Amino acid sequence: MRLEYYRKSLFQEKAKLNTIQIEEIERLERKLKQSFLKIALNFGYLSRSAWRQTLIDSDIELYQFDYNSLLPIEKSKLIQENLHQFLDALIFPIKQTDDQLHVILCDPSDGININRIEAILGQKINSFEIAEDLDVLKALHVTYGAEYLDKAVFGIYDSDRESCAIETFTKPQLYFLGILFSIGLSFFFFFPIGTAITINIVLNLLLFISISFKFVLTLYGSKFEVAKKINPDELEAIDDKELPFYTILLPVFKESEVIHKLVYNLKNLDYPLEKLDIKLLIESDDEMTYNAVKNMNFPCVFEPVIIPYAQPKTKPKACNYGLYFSKGKYLTIYDAEDIPDNNQLKLVYTLFKKISEEYVVVQCALNYFNKKENILTRLFTLEYSYWFDYMLPGLDNLDVPIPLGGTSNHFRFDKLMELGGWDGFNVTEDADLGLRAYAKSYKVTVLDSTTLEEANNDFFNWIRQRSRWIKGYMQTFLVHMRNPLKLYKKVGLKGFLSFQFFIGGTFFTFLVYPILLTFLLFILFLYTGILDKMVFWNEIEISEIILDNVRLFFPDWLVILSVFNFVVGNLMMIYVNMIAVFRRKAYSLMLFSLINPFYWLMHSVSAYKGLIQLITKPFYWEKTNHGLTKATKGPVQ
Structure with missing residues (x-):
C-alpha cells in the first residue's frame, strides 16, 4: 500500500482532518522533524480515542506489546544514542x-521518519506492524531509557x-546528636x-x-505588595516570533481525574503552541493515568513521556x-490541577x-481557586497568601x-542542567534546589503572577501532604x-541565619x-486548683503538693515568660x-x-508523622489525592 494513500485514507477520509489542518500539521512536521501523527496527537488536531477508532475502522490490527519480554535489538546502542x-x-524496532x-x-504514511530511522540503523525496514503511539513510546522508554533513568x-x-539526601543522617550528625543527648542527660x-x-x-x-522572624519577614514583604516587575507595555511589545521554545513538565501519578482539566488549562496559555514543549510525565506502572490518556476522546496539547520503573518513586526523579x-x-513545572x-x-x-544571568529561577505565586469550600481550604489559602x-x-x-x-518555578534550562536538576531522594526537592542554586552564587527571584491550585479540602489528605512537606524540610x-x-x-551570615530560621525554624x-x-x-491547670475540685485525699489539696514540686522546675517567672511567649x-x-x-x-x-493556633496543631501532627517517616522511610512520597473539590475556577486576583 502506498504511503500517500495511508495519509489520505486514514487522516483525511476516516479521521476527518480537513485540508487546512493537514497542511498545518505538515508544516510543523517539517519544522519540528516529528512524525505527522505525533504532531496531530500532541498539538490538538486529533484525539487518541478517535485515532484508535480510525485504525479499527480501517481493519488494521493493533500490535499489543508484552513489556516484560521486550529485549533490545542487536544495534541497541544506535537506538540509545538516537x-x-x-x-x-514513533518507531520501535522489534x-x-x-x-x-x-x-x-x-x-505508516510517515516516509520521512521511516527513511531517517533506516539511515540510523543502516538497514531497510522489511516489515512493520501498527500500534498506538503511547504503546510505542512506552516500549522505547522502558527498553532504551535506562541511561537517562540512572542519571x-x-x-x-x-x-x-x-548535596544528596540518599543518606538521611550522616555519621558525624549521629555522633553529634548522641553526644548532645548524653550531655543533656x-x-x-x-x-x-x-x-x-x-x-x-x-x-x-x-x-x-x-x-518573630516570619513576622518581620512578612511585614518587610508587605512593602512590595503592589510592586509590578513587568508593566503592560513591556508585555504588549513582545513579538511572538521572538519567543523561544518553552518546556512545561507535568508530573502526574494516579491522577486520571484531573487530566481533562489539565488539557483545558494548557489551552488557555497565551504562548505560541508550536513553541511549547509540554511533557506529561507518566510512571510506567501507573496504569490509571496511562489508560486515561490513551482513551482521551478529545484532542490534547502535550507529549507523554513514560518513565521506566525505578525507586524512589518521587516527583523529582x-x-x-x-x-x-x-x-x-x-x-517550568505545573501540577496537574x-x-x-x-x-x-x-x-x-x-x-x-x-x-x-545570575538569576536562574523565577518563582511565581501560588494560591487556591477553592478557597471558600470549607474551613480547611480557608486556612490553607491564608497560609499560602502570606x-x-x-x-x-x-x-x-x-x-x-x-x-x-513545588510548582510554577521557571528555570533557565541550561543553568538547571548545570545544577544537576533535582535531588530524586528529597521529597521537597524544590526547596533544596533553591538553596543549592544560592550556594553556587546563583539567584532566585519572585514574580507577581499567580497559579491557582486546588486546596486540600480533606483533613487526612491534608495531613498526608503536609507531613511530606515537613519531612522534606527536615531532609x-x-x-x-x-x-x-x-x-x-x-x-x-545573612543567608545562613535565614536558612536556620526559615527552613529549620519551620x-x-x-x-516544639x-x-x-x-x-x-x-x-496553669495546677495554678487554678481545678485538680482539688476533682480529687481529694485525706483532705489535702493535691494541686498544692504537686505545685510546690513543679515550681522548682517551673518557677513563676518562667511561667510568665511561657505565657507571654505563647500569647505574643x-x-x-x-x-x-x-x-x-x-x-x-x-x-x-x-x-x-483567629483559628490559626488550632491550624498549627494540625501542622504539629503532620510534623511528628513526617519525623517518624524520616527515620523509617525517608524517600516515601505520600500521595496527595487531587480532584476532590467540587469548586470551579474563580478569577485570579
Whole structure:
C-alpha cells in the first residue's frame, strides 16, 4: 500500500482532518522533524480515542506489546544514542537479522521518519506492524531509557554526594546528636532543676525567634505588595516570533481525574503552541493515568513521556527524567490541577530578559481557586497568601536563599542542567534546589503572577501532604547542615541565619509547639486548683503538693515568660494571617485567622508523622489525592 494513500485514507477520509489542518500539521512536521501523527496527537488536531477508532475502522490490527519480554535489538546502542529521533518518529524496532528489520510504528504514511530511522540503523525496514503511539513510546522508554533513568535517580549523588539526601543522617550528625543527648542527660541527672529550666528557656526563646522572624519577614514583604516587575507595555511589545521554545513538565501519578482539566488549562496559555514543549510525565506502572490518556476522546496539547520503573518513586526523579527529553530554552513545572495566569510564560520570559544571568529561577505565586469550600481550604489559602505574597518577596528583597514552591518555578534550562536538576531522594526537592542554586552564587527571584491550585479540602489528605512537606524540610536541613561551616562560607551570615530560621525554624516550631503548650496548660491547670475540685485525699489539696514540686522546675517567672511567649507568638501569626488577605482582597477570610493556633496543631501532627517517616522511610512520597473539590475556577486576583 502506498504511503500517500495511508495519509489520505486514514487522516483525511476516516479521521476527518480537513485540508487546512493537514497542511498545518505538515508544516510543523517539517519544522519540528516529528512524525505527522505525533504532531496531530500532541498539538490538538486529533484525539487518541478517535485515532484508535480510525485504525479499527480501517481493519488494521493493533500490535499489543508484552513489556516484560521486550529485549533490545542487536544495534541497541544506535537506538540509545538516537532515542529522541525514535521517539519523534514513533518507531520501535522489534526484530533485526542480517537481512531483515521488523518494526512497530504508528504512522505508516510517515516516509520521512521511516527513511531517517533506516539511515540510523543502516538497514531497510522489511516489515512493520501498527500500534498506538503511547504503546510505542512506552516500549522505547522502558527498553532504551535506562541511561537517562540512572542519571535521573543518581545524578546529584554522582556529581555532588554531599548535596544528596540518599543518606538521611550522616555519621558525624549521629555522633553529634548522641553526644548532645548524653550531655543533656548527664546534666539532668546531676543538675535536674537548672537543666530543666535552661531547656525550657532555650526552647521558648527559639520558638519566639522563629515566629518573630516570619513576622518581620512578612511585614518587610508587605512593602512590595503592589510592586509590578513587568508593566503592560513591556508585555504588549513582545513579538511572538521572538519567543523561544518553552518546556512545561507535568508530573502526574494516579491522577486520571484531573487530566481533562489539565488539557483545558494548557489551552488557555497565551504562548505560541508550536513553541511549547509540554511533557506529561507518566510512571510506567501507573496504569490509571496511562489508560486515561490513551482513551482521551478529545484532542490534547502535550507529549507523554513514560518513565521506566525505578525507586524512589518521587516527583523529582520523574522531572529529572523529563529533563533529558526537553527542548526549551526555559522550563517550568505545573501540577496537574494548576491554573496559571494565561500570560505567565510571557511575563517570565520578559523578566528573564531584564535581569542578569545570575538569576536562574523565577518563582511565581501560588494560591487556591477553592478557597471558600470549607474551613480547611480557608486556612490553607491564608497560609499560602502570606507565604507567597509576603514572605517570599521579603526573602527576595533581602537577597537570601528562597526555598522554591513545588510548582510554577521557571528555570533557565541550561543553568538547571548545570545544577544537576533535582535531588530524586528529597521529597521537597524544590526547596533544596533553591538553596543549592544560592550556594553556587546563583539567584532566585519572585514574580507577581499567580497559579491557582486546588486546596486540600480533606483533613487526612491534608495531613498526608503536609507531613511530606515537613519531612522534606527536615531532609533539606540535614543535607545542608552536614557541614555548617561550609554552608556559612557559601551563603554568608545573612543567608545562613535565614536558612536556620526559615527552613529549620519551620519544622522546629511545629515539633516544639505542642510540647511547650502541654507543659504550659498543665502548669496553669495546677495554678487554678481545678485538680482539688476533682480529687481529694485525706483532705489535702493535691494541686498544692504537686505545685510546690513543679515550681522548682517551673518557677513563676518562667511561667510568665511561657505565657507571654505563647500569647505574643500566636498574636503575631494571627496578625500575619490577617494581613495576608489584603493583596488578593479576600477580606471574608480575615476572621478565620483567629483559628490559626488550632491550624498549627494540625501542622504539629503532620510534623511528628513526617519525623517518624524520616527515620523509617525517608524517600516515601505520600500521595496527595487531587480532584476532590467540587469548586470551579474563580478569577485570579
